[in-house]
Amino acid sequence: MRASRIENSKEIHISGAEGIYEFYELEKFLKKFFKRAIEHPKGLPDKIVFTLEKIKEEIQPVEALSVKTVFCESSEEAQKVINEHLINLGISEKAITVAWSVIKGQKMRGATLIDYLTAERLEPDKERGVRVSRIQMDKKRRMQVLKKIKNLSSEPQRVIEAVTIASKVAFCPEVVAEICVSDNPDYTTGYIASKEHGYLRITNIKKQGENTGGRAFFVKTPLDIEKLIKFLEKTPVVVL
Ligand code: PML
Structure with missing residues (x-):
């Protein structure tokens, strides 16, 4: 929808x-x-x-990322924590700068794909970006995540959807990490996600009232970009 x-x-x-x-x-x-x-x-x-599509392919199982909340007092502190994490994952400073400028700048429906070393933007359509789709979280896992974030989010369904997306993205061997800031001006918790550290919810990732936001995926090159986009947008997965 x-x-x-x-x-x-x-x-x-x-x-x-x-x-x-x-x-x-x-x-x-x-x-x-x-x-x-x-x-x-x-x-x-x-x-x-509303779009309804019959899924004919096999639904691929994907392991859910672990979920943790990192409490930051301000967007400045959040940005520092995030940048340190991304640098520890080997992501270059210029790639991080490009990610922040896309997230804080133009509004994209999908994600930008950034070469984690050269900072080149690789998504073929820079306005639309890449949209992660055909995803579902298994009921048992959903219950576990809801328990974990109890009293920590005003919108638990938003967290479930974000963990589902992040788990599909992190499953891709080409993806080093993801950063996400909600474009909802009232939702100020975002996340960084990676295979190494799981899904780290970051409070106060932006200031209340800011309506910018977006997603950036840091990827390793060389890569088959069409294959990666096809997996993210079209392959049905269930997050277990
Ligand atoms: C959370 O873990 O609290 C969810 C952050 C997701 C932000 C993206 C969105 O707007 O859905």
């Missing part, structure tokens, strides 16, 4: 949701997603798009 508003003749994304379900569950989830779209704090959307 994708809900958007039209502002100054431009379509602005306001909420979205997705999952992999059995046929008999569809009606229940369509209603749930519709409710989410129309109950958004920003008010009614101008457009809601």
Whole structure:
């Protein structure tokens, strides 16, 4: 589901949701997603798009990243903690700078792919970016994550969706790490994720009210970019 508003003749994304379900569950989830779209704090959307696709491929199992919360008092502290982590993973300072400039600059629906050493941006469409899709978290794992973040997030469903995305991304051998900042001005917890350190939730990653945000994936080259994008966007996975 994708809900958007039209502002100054431009379509602005306001909420979205997705999952992999059995046929008999569809009606229940369509209603749930519709409710989410129309109950958004920003008010009614101008457009809601539902897409249903039959999955014919095998659903690939992917291990869930471990989840930890790192408490930071300010966005300056958060940025310092994140940069230190990324540098320890071998990511170059210029790649980190490019990631922050994309996240704090243009609004992209998808993620930017950045060469972790040269800082070159590799996504073919710089406006759209790469959108991680066809994902679902297994029910048992979802319960575990919800228990882990109890009282630590005002929007537990947002955390589940983010851990699901991050686990699919980190599963790719070409990906060194991911950084994500929500574009929701009221949601100030973001994360960095990697195979080594798991999913690290970072509080106060941005200041309240800032409406910029986005995702950056640091990748190793050479790589088969089409194959990576196809996996992220099209291969169905269940996060266990
Ligand atoms: C969290 O762990 O609290 C979720 C951070 C995800 C931010 C991305 C989003 O807006 O969904």
